[in-house]
Amino acid sequence: MTWLDAWLAQTAAARHDAGLHRTLRPRGEADRVVDLASNDYLGLARDPRVVAAGADALRAWGAGSTGSRLVTGSTRLHAELEEALAAFTGSEAALVFSSGYTANLGAVTALTGRGALVVSDVAAHASLVDAARLSRARVEVARCADPAAVDLVLAAREEPRALVVVDGVDSVDGGIAPLAELHAVCRERDAVLLVDDAHGLGVRGPGGSGTLAEAGLAGAPDVVLTTTLSKSLGAQGGVVLAGSAVVEHLVDTARPFIFDTGLAPAAAGAALAALGIVRAEPERVAALHAHAASVAASARAAAPGLEVPTPTAAMVPVVLGDPEPAVAAAAGCAEHGLRAGCFRPPSVPAGTSRLRLTARADLTPDDLALVDQVLHKVLGPIVAGR
């Protein structure tokens, strides 16, 4: 017996005791559930036009991209996708990565490194946290919701280069970062602002063009935008959007770009088609917001006493406290045909385990009626028993 067996058993027991054991639940392709757990905010993952574009790309280019982007992994589709993403977000240039996670790793590590400072929001997504650690820059954690706190950290620094990293839309509760104010602080202190808009693209800003466009900062020279292609675009992959010089720098130096196989052509083709649909059908963005408001109203009515904030993006958080009631609520929803996200530590702070319900543009009136019924059935008793 190696140390590994004993250690795995011990850490697994600790997770079980804390209610933090996790189980994979593979979906069936024809599951008859209303899905409020996915990130397919605009309902494009299974849109026939998106699927057809992915299949066309698969047939034309093959199953994989066959190499890293700098060798054989860049197809014409990747270039077209980059052009379209840059145009949609008002950015000068774009560089597609194999995921949003690697896009964040690439942007942060290549732009900072030893001798630089990364100011990371307290609620920054794990990929930004990991990127900051990997960068070997000095890292300060600050509350970006309070730009004055960021200003203090920037003012006190000795490093000439500083990068402030924040999610445009908080991935857990949908809070919107005060980007205009943060940008003003960054500009004053000669820092660059990096905004991860994974949950803002297709959701916030004119026509879903994102939180930076909403803040009037699209294309600003001292701003870097990262996002995923896997949420409102329903595909897979990630992208860094910035000035051409930044993108050139990333091509030459970003290890998660250089040493990673290029995004699969099917994903690039699907994302490109999805982007075209977002541009042509902005009513999807409005439908998403209306549905989020409806889900929040149902949760509020089902669980009086629980504070369910007015949604600002796709997610509707229903905070239940300990992991156990959150797990029980998600299981209860599943029994009644509603798939609900369940967030526990370390995804959220201790004591704030929750259901995270995500609205989609393609929910039908029948879907919303089922959501209302199930939330009443499941949340009512849980809240009454508190």
Ligand SMILES: Cc1ncc(COP(=O)(O)O)c(C=O)c1O
């Ligand atoms: C805020 C944020 N950034 C980055 C990512 C990573 O994107 P991807 O899943 O494409 O790696 C996610 C989600 O998964 C996210 O929520």
